[in-house]
Structure formats: C-alpha cells, structure tokens
Amino acid sequence: MKSFKLLLTLLILASWACSGPDESQNKVITDAAKARLDSALNEMVESRMVAGASALIFEKGEEVYFHATGFADREAQKPMGRNTIAIIYSMTKPVTGVALMTLYEKGAFQLDDPLEKYAPEFANMQVFSGVDSISGVIKLEPLNRPITIRDITRHTAGFAINPNQPGLGELLKAADAGNPNNTLVQMAEKMGTVPLMFQPGTQWAYGPSVDVQAFLVERLSGKPYGEYVRENVLDPLGMSETRYFVPEADRGRMSAMYRRGEDESLSQVPDSIAHAFNTKEWALTPGGYGLTSTLDDYMKFTQMLVNEGTYNGVTILKPETVQLMATNQLDDSVTERMFLPSKGNVGFGIDFAVRVAPTSSPEENMGVVGEFFWDGAASTLFWVDPKHDLTAVLFVQVMPFAGQVHKKFRDAVYGPYVAQPEKK
Template sequence: MKFTHAIVAFALLASSACTGPQSTETQVITEETKARIDSTLKALVDEGLVAGASALIFEDGQEAYFHATGFADREAQKPMDRNTLAIIYSMTKPITGVALMTLYEKGAFQLDDPLEKYAPEFANMQVFAGMDSVTGEIKLEPLARPITIRDITRHTAGFAINPTQPGLGDLLKAADAGNPQNTLVQMAEKMGKVPLMFQPGTQWAYGPSVDVQAFLVERISGKPYGDYVRENVLDPLGMSETRYFVPESDQDRLSAIYRKEENGTLTQVPDSIAHAFNTREWPMTPGGYGLTSTLDDYMKFAQMLVNGGSYNGVTILKPETVQLMTTNQLEDSVTERMFLPSKGQVGFGIDFAVRVAPPASAEENMGEVGEFFWDGAASTLFWVDPKNKLTAVLFVQIMPFSGQVHKRFRDAVYGPYQEQKSKN
C-alpha cells in the first residue's frame, strides 16, 4: 500500500492581564466573535462542506473559545467532540521542525551546513534538465551549490515530487522513497538517487523535505526519530494524545475522513484506507505527516510557540530560536512558490508559513502580520498570532484540502475584511 505526502514573526509577550476599556478594545474573542464562529461552524456542517468541525482558541494564555458541531463519523452518528482524534497530516511538520531545532540549539549543526555533511546519502546529486529530443534520454546538470539544511526547512531543496513529470516522474515512482515500509534511512538512500527537479534555493516546492528533517534528527541524535520527538517535544509538553500509532483502545475516537465529490456530496473514505497508517506500526516515522492529535494536545504545542518556546514551566526552545523559525526565510528571488500565495501574503520560515503583509482584499485569508501557521491535507489548521497572544486550532476531516473552510473560519475569528481594515 502506498501513501503520499500532502501536496497538498514572533514576539515574546508578557503575561500581564489587561483590565478596563483597554481589554475591550484589544480583545479578539468577544461574545460577538463567539457567536460568529458558532454560526460559521454550524454553516459549514449544514451546507455539507464538512461532516463535523471543532475549534479551540486561546487568547492571552486562557481558553477563549471552544465549540464542536456535526459528526466525527456521520454514518455511525458519532458526534465531533473535544476528545476526537484527528489525523493532522502536515500539521506534523511544525512539530518535526521544533524537534530539529532542539538540536540546532545544542550546536549540532548550522542552517547553512550542506545536508551531505551529515547525510552522505545526498552527496553527488544532480538536477533534472529535461529530456533529449533526439535520444529520449534524461538530461542532467550538476548542482550549482549543495542542498543545505536551511533548504530542507523551507522547501527549497528541489526534491522531485511529480510522478507524472516526463522522465523524472518514472525515476521518482521507481524509487518509492515514501513507502511507509521504508525506514527513514532507506527513504534517504532512495531519495538521494533521484535527481532534483530544480537547483537548490531557486524555487519553493512543497514536498518531502520535512521527512528528511526527521531523518536528520535521527542521524544527528543517534536515536530513532519517533523516540527523539517523543522525549524532547511531545512528552515534555504533555502531548500524550499526539502519536503515529493509535492503540486499539483509542481507535474508536479517530474521526472518519470524508471526500467532497464533484457533485457536492460528502463520501466517507473507508476507515481501512483512512486509518491504515495510524492503526499499525510502520517502519517509517515520517516528519511531514502521520501524527494524530486532539484539539487540546495541539493547543499545548501552539501555546508553547506563542510563549516563545515555553509552556507550563517547561522550555522546549529558546525565544530567539522561535523567532528564527517564524521569520521569513525566502529571498525575493524565489518567485516560483507553488500554492503558497493562496495562503495570503506570506513567506516561509522554518516549517511555518509567516504572514508578511496584511490582507490586501476581501478574498484573502484574514490574519495579523507576524502570525505563523500551517495546515493539513484533511483541512486541519492552526495558527499563532503573537500580536494578540492568540492561538487557534481547527479540526475538520475533509479532502480535497478546503481553503474555503479556512477562509470562513478566519473571517469568523477576525471579522470580515472591512471590519478588519477599520481596526488597523
């Protein structure tokens, strides 16, 4: 069985409470906001965009909003609730990035170190340069510079991702590096034999870079990645519900996954497919996808980030490391950015999209400059808004990825475009 990846600024803030009129002026989650979010989540279910939705928002370190509506499993009439386990797909990526940066803080590597310094599996790589029109052979060119660790944290490494691309796609399929039967070492060995699709640092292309981060954590730390992330991120934060493998005793809490068909109906993906990765233990512990979580568990991660790397008396990262991760790392010369512009006026830091400008139109996603966020293939979403000390987690389980769901949720939180404009 094959699984594919979803191709799918920070400020350290004081915790002093606001009182009086100032609190009313600066508060995002008011009673009016709560009613607007309630109405939006209900509408998403009533209109058949999702089977169920749940959302949790913290503001200034306190729970400001929670609501769940609809079904985690519509066919079984199982309600979506706070205890539902969602498959978070690419919301795994920021967790992997944090794990990697704990090693950065220890001086284990520098961001501009060549990847091959630690992973000779990626030495001597070449770049795909098209097909020879006469012979039909693949043309290759040498690297202009090596892949760096910074490249794998910001999706500029150039790893091939399109199995239908003439020539290169055949090599990608034959390598089958992402097969969950592979260990991370086997994955790296296979990836290193496939030519890159562009020169490192020249384009932004979403792909398996974060799986390579997990491999790098394993290689540098000398520990299996699953153990390292558990010991250095998940367990210290109390994220016991965030895991690759869900034991049988908890599998009834896994949300069903739904597919939005072209005719607008929702079709449940069979659990045997939707839950296949998480109901057995595989050799692969991918960095880019694979975790399940609850709203409260993922909120602990988000609260750690908004607090500059600390949560509940535990420090995972230093504030300056979180600031580095949540600062745009893309040069203006990187103009090819796949779907990234659909997220709004954003750049990309270390495993987070980073908002660099306010929304320019009502069609853009609402948000604050300096926020950082990411989402998952089943349309889950989280963001951290340092300006308002706000963190939000949205769980739905719908494919294909729904930008409309995110747009409507963000509008509900921050208000529509004109309202947002009047506040700034």
Template sequence: MHRTQLLVLMFALACLAAPPAGAAEPAPAAGGAADVARIDGERIDRVLSGYVASGKLPGVSALVYQDGREAYFGAFGQADREAGRPMARDTLVQIFSMTKPVTGVALMQLWEQGRFQLDDPVATHLPEFAAVRVYAGTDVHGKPLLETPARAPTIRDLMRHTAGLVEGNGAAGPLGELYRQADPENLDHTLAEEVRRIARVPLLYHPGRRWVYSPAVDVQARLVEVLSGQPFDAYLQEHVFDPLRMHDTRYTLRDADRARLAALYMRSDDGVMSRVADVEALKLNGRKRALTPGSWGLVSTLDDYMRFSRMLLEGGELDGARILQPATIRLMASDALPASIGLTERSWLPGKGQVGFGIDFAVRTASPRTANEPSGEVGEFFWDGAANTLFWVDPVNRITAVLFAQWLPPGTMPLHKAFRDAVYHDDTSAAAPR
C-alpha cells in the same frame, strides 16, 4: 548552547527587534489588533455550525486561546457519520502536514545544541546526498539530462522547501516517474531507506532558486535520527510530547484510540462527502509501520495541538517545560524567502495570502490585500493539513487557534477563511457557507 548558535540567536533577535531602516509601519490586518477585543464565540459557532447544518461537512471542531486562556471551543456534527459518533473535544484526527512544524521544532532543538549549522550541506550529515544532480531536460532519446548543482542543498533549504527535491508521488513529468519508481514513501520503509531513495532521484531545480513543497521534512526527520541517535518517533516522545504533556499525539494508533478516531471523507467535485474505506484510511495510522515521516502521519487532539501552539506563542516554553529558546522561535517564524535570495518561483505558496515561509511555517508578511484573502495579522505563522486541519499563532493579538475537520482533498471549501474571518470579526465570509 554552542557558541556559534548563541551568536546567531543574539544577532537574529537584534535584527528582528525593529523594522529595517525606512520601513513603514505595517497596516493593521483585516480584523487585526485594533478589532480583537475579545473572541466572539457565538459568531464562530454560527459559522462552524452552518457548515454542518448545510450538509457541507460531516463534522468540525475548533479551539482558540487568547492571552493564555481558553477563549473558544466548539464541536459540531459527526466525527464518524456512519456510526453516529459526534465530533468531540477528545476526537483524534489525522493532522497530515501539521506534523511538519513538530518536526521543525525537533530539529531546531538539535540546532540549539550545536549539532549542525543551518547552512551545512545536507551531505555533511547524510552522505547519500553527496552525489545529487539536477534534472536539465531530456536528450533526443527521452533520457534525462543531468548537471551538477550550482551549490549543494543545505539544511536551511530543507527547512524552507528550496532544496530542489521533487514534489513527491504526485509529481508530473519524467522526474515524477523516477520518483514513483524509487518508491521512497512506501510505508514498509524506514526513514533511513526512504531518504536513501529520495537522494537517488535527481533534483528538480538548482537549490535556492525555487520554492517547491516536497518530502524535504522527511529528510529533516532522518537528520533528527542521525544527530540524536534515537528513532524519530522516540525522539518526539521524549523531547516534545512528554514535556508538553501531549498525551494523545502519536504515529501509531492504540487499540483504545479507534473509538475516538474521526473517519476520513473524500469530497467529490459536486460536494458529496464519501467515507474513505477504513482499510484505506487506516493505512495511514492504523498499524505499526516502519515509516514515521516528518512530513505527515501524526494523529492528535485539539488540546494536544493547542499545547504545541501555545508553546510557540510563549517563546518555546509552556507550563515550565522549555522546548526551544525564544530567539529560535523568532528565527523559525521569520520569512526565509526574502527577495534578496532571488527565488524565481513560489509554486502555490502565494495562494496562502501575503506570506513568505520560515522554518516549517508559512509567515504572514503583509495584511490581506483583497476581501478574498483570509483574515490574519502581520507576523503570524501557521500551517494546515491535507484533511483540512489548520493552526496559527498570532503574537500580536496573543491568539492561537486550531481547527479540525477530516476531508480530502484540501482547500475545496472556504472553511479556513470563514473560521479566520469569524475569529477576527471580519464580515467578508461569515455568511452561509458555499
């Protein structure tokens, strides 16, 4: 390991071993360590099956491990409602943004090797970012005004979503229009071309001043390519998926995968689930394409993503395969948005609860304050996907959990809260689904 990285890891581990001077002992989360003696499978069954029985969902499945052992598995309803194919343990789903933590792990492997420093300017490794400017409104003719950033965006900024990048294709205003004109997310682009186009769009804000979810993780994936000399998907296969025996996680579907792939549905405002036409849904994962984005795009199974989650819980190693060092996992799972950095806005992140953000994970920093917040434990780290998938890692209770469903848009039903509350024995949302 590079000497600088070793020193940083030792320092991070020492800092994280104890709370700051004068800090109070954190209060137990709703359903925290004192409450979780065992996983109540019947309770989780009732909650998940209730969503299907009520007609709210075509299908849902979940897998929970505790103390390194399987504590719960359940699958209910249909993976493909129209074909009558049931949700199963080996069902393949599109995990969308649950791709992001996988990308973060890949890039941090290269950090451990001394290939870069977290506070390196992005332009040190991707020169197309050397001339970035910040959007400062428009002139009297409606043309964008640009200014020099107060500091250069860094790799750390990319990994905690503070780099200044525009939100993506859905961004509003003049910058959103410029982004769509640049068309970086076209599936026919390579990662290199996508990132070149992203770099041509002005920054939305000065780096480090706001948290805004963006295609920054695609830039991370390109960094993996540049630093490793391998295509991103090939790097993941060799250094993450093969060592962890994640045999069903990939970007491009094989012919045999079609019979296991869950259909994708769109939920209307009145709760009706309509199937997304296969020709549209499979643009995401149905053909060999040039773009392998770090932000989204992988398909996986419950067991595959559980192996990834268990590796994180076990400090970067699973079944003899060392993926990262324990202190690196601790660093990734530590809040990188402390008050001291002076963020002025966190966008929708507070909607996830009492959380900060680490390296490609949300990090729970305090217990739920109201009954409306999902149960969880201080110190857990997690993320979800656009089709309402979810995973979390709870080091205190030694729990890892993966939840799969396949509907858009995200967050339009309290499934995540109900599942979490069922795992943590919290009665606040275990009633009939809404």
C-alpha cells in the same frame, strides 16, 4: 457638602467608565466573534462542506472559545467532540521542525551547512533538465550549490515530487522512497538517487523536505526519530495523544475521513484506507505527515510557540529560536512558490508559513502580520498570533483540501475584511 462630595464621586466614576480602557476592545475573541464562530462552524456542517468541525482558541493564555458540531462519523451518528482524534497530516511538520531545532540549539548543525555534511546519502546530487527528444535519454546538470539544511526547512531543496513528470517521474516512482515499509535511512538512500527538479534555493516546492528533517534528527541524535520527538517535544509538553500509532483502545475516538465530490457531496472514505497508516506500526516515521492528535493536545504545542518556547514551566526552545522559525526565510528572488500565495500575504520560515503583509482584499484569508501557521491535507489548521497572544486550532476531516473552510474560520475570528484608508 456631603451631596457635593457624592456628586463629585459619581462624576469621577462616570468619567472612568466613559474614558477608561475598555478591555473588550483589546480582545480578539469578543462575544461578537464567538457568535460569528458558532455560526461559521455550524454553517460548514449544515451546508455539508464538512461532516463535523471542532475548534479551540486560547487568548492571553486562557481558553476563550471551544465549539464542536456535526459528526466525527456521520454514518455511525458519532458526534464530533473535544476528545475526537484527528489525522493532522502536515501539521506534523512544525512538530518535526521543533524537534530539529532542539538539536540546532545544541550546536549540532548550522542552517547553511550542506546537508551532505551529515548525510552523504545526498552527496553528488544532480538536477533534471529534460529528456533528449531524439534519444529519450534524461539530461542532467550539476548543482550550482549543495542543498543546505535551511533548504529542507523552507521547501527550497528541489526534491522531485511529481510522479507524472515525463522522465523524472519514472525515476521517482521507481525509487519509491516514501513507501511506509522503508526506514528513514532507506528513504534517504532512495531519495538520493533521484535527480532534483530544480537548483536548490531557486523555487519553493512543497514536498518531502520535512521527512528529510526527521531523518536528520535521527542521524544527528543517534536515536530513532519517533523516540527523539517523543522524549524532546511531545512528552515534555504532555502531548500523550499526539502519535503515529493509535492503539486499539482509542480507535473509537478517531474521526472518519470524508471526500467532497465535484457535486459537493460528502462520501466517507473507508476506515481501512483512511486509518491505514495509524493503525499499524510501520518502519517509516515521517516528519512531514502521519501524526494524529486532539484539540487540547495540539493546543499545548501552539501555546509553547506563542510563549516563545515554554509551556507549563517546561522549555522546549529558546525565544530566539522560535523567533527564527517564525521569520520569513524566502528571498524575493524565489518567485515560483506553487500554492503558497493562496495562503495570503505570506513567506515561509522554518516549517511555518509566516504572514509578512496585512490582508489586502476580501478574498484573502484574514490574518495578522507576524502570525505563523500551517495546515493539513484533511483541511485541519492552526496558527499562532503573537500580536494578540492568540492561538487557534481547527479540526475537520475532509479532502481534497478545503481552503474555504479556513477562510470562513479566519473571517469569523478576526471579523470581515475592512479596507484600510490609503496613506497620503
């Protein structure tokens, strides 16, 4: 009888082992994924795609992967490390978007309010429609509708961006709105004098819209933007190393910047150029670029987002606000989208790209429907994957923008593309 009970117990245990839930199957970052990630990051350095790379991934609130390889400064033989400070360029934009949306939650504005309601600097805007071939006079047309705040959060405002565009480019250069010696108010005043390059809401064109968001935060809050974002986003999240100005004592941790040539060689950009914005306190505190950060600091921001606005007991935004930001705001009628399609099957929310359809080919970046993300000019990247409660941050410092770096990293996280069977 005892032997029968023992056999029955063993059979039950064996049954549980065979048919019970395999937790590893519910994870994205398995041992196999870690091996792929190590290989991908190491290969980026060995092939001289980048001088150094570091990555941090959290899944279900826990750190599941960290790896740093190569050099923060190859010439000085300074290794890439966990506390390396990187210039994150446009990964500044989502931070600004969060700061703006804290004011949205306070009822300071509605997304479809005209921008000029709060910023008369943008009243009486016109749209550039060419140059008269005989007289050389610039042709302008009136707005079909005003720029809205929604437009500046999704890059559909129409602000001019090409200094080489005949006619409009000359006006853009003369205004010099983005000069770092300008305050945000001066920037807005100068932008308001330059005609738009298209009617608001008709195209997606990446440009200075998020700098205007920073200006709007300043206007609505009555505080300097740098002070507001520090008090309402960065400090509450404990992001003490995410900043515009890097003090001298911390500059030894700043990564060098590299430029990849057409012959695929890497050359270091002199620090006097690469770090110029972050080693002096300028008048301009742009919303669209300018912050530096560390892996752990930026991970706090992504964890707040995946937790729908709350991190470490501190609430920055309500869940419904984060969901709104992570919802595609582009109508299908917006067919002109610059480089956005290169990011995959995505739309654009409030300062994030938003994946709206599954990966459809081996050439496309791997991703999950519902994820939201953005990157930076020096090829940094982060994303938030609510489906798997996963957040990832990748730091490299290489220009021009290296989309293949992101492709390799995403493939390593999610595994290679597998075509889905067609539904009958």
